[in-house]
Amino acid sequence: ETGVTQTPRHLVMGMTNKKSLKCEQHLGHNAMYWYKQSAKKPLELMFVYNFKEQTENNSVPSRFSPECPNSSHLFLHLHTLQPEDSALYLCASSQETGTNYGYTFGSGTRLTVV
Amino acid sequence: QKEVEQNSGPLSVPEGAIASLNCTYSDRVSQSFFWYRQYSGKSPELIMSIYSNGDKEDGRFTAQLNKASQYVSLLIRDSQPSDSATYLCAVNTAWGSQGNLIFGKGTKLSVKP
Numbered sequence: 059e060t061g062v063t064q065t066p067r068h069l070v071m072g073m074t075n076k077k078s079l080k081c082e083q084h085l086g087h088n089a090m091y092w093y094k095q096s097a098k099k100p101l102e103l104m105f106v107y108n109f110k111e112q113t114e115n116n117s118v119p120s121r122f123s124p125e126c127p128n129s130s131h132l133f134l135h136l137h138t139l140q141p142e143d144s145a146l147y148l149c150a151s152s153q154e155t156g157t158n159y160g161y162t163f164g165s166g167t168r169l170t171v172v
Numbered sequence: 173q174k175e176v177e178q179n180s181g182p183l184s185v186p187e188g189a190i191a192s193l194n195c196t197y198s199d200r201v202s203q204s205f206f207w208y209r210q211y212s213g214k215s216p217e218l219i220m221s222i223y224s225n226g227d228k229e230d231g232r233f234t235a236q237l238n239k240a241s242q243y244v245s246l247l248i249r250d251s252q253p254s255d256s257a258t259y260l261c262a263v264n265t266a267w268g269s270q271g272n273l274i275f276g277k278g279t280k281l282s283v284k285p
Contacts, residue, residue, distance in 0.1 A: 091272075098180075098277065148216070160206050160221050161218070163215040164215060165215050166215050
């Protein structure tokens, strides 16, 4: 596989469920990101990992918990979500954090919280 | 709050015309600027990057940057119906001492046959 792969593509979960989103990149990049995309809002940066270390947490509620076991894999663990958390969750990677690097995005996970 | 502003559109142009997409940003120290294309139901795809004032051309696409005015634009020449998508402007901003991309809401472009 090439590029950035996200699973699952679609997820419907109840507010009491626990689920995880998975992202894998095959580009040899060292930085990985989680973004949230809601209707009529700009992409919101959630978490940043550089060389497996979390470098930023953009005031994301604790019901979202990221995990980066290595530079190629990134997870987003979800628990007790709210309906307003329904959105497209995008994973991205880049060579490193910092200037001059464009991001490559995965196809996203469309999350619906019921 | 660092911001990237774009007109949401929709911007409608006839096939073969030039489409002009505009973006302004608030962080004066921004150094890198990107344009992404996002088809409906798909993820953003990087189409242009620009780092210096002036124009940068790649095929039918030209990115223009004016740091003094904090303005970046994307021109699409000979627009095709396949160019119909939402175009996202992204700007690097130093956040927590790391440069991360901040995105605008996007401009929806519709190219009419």
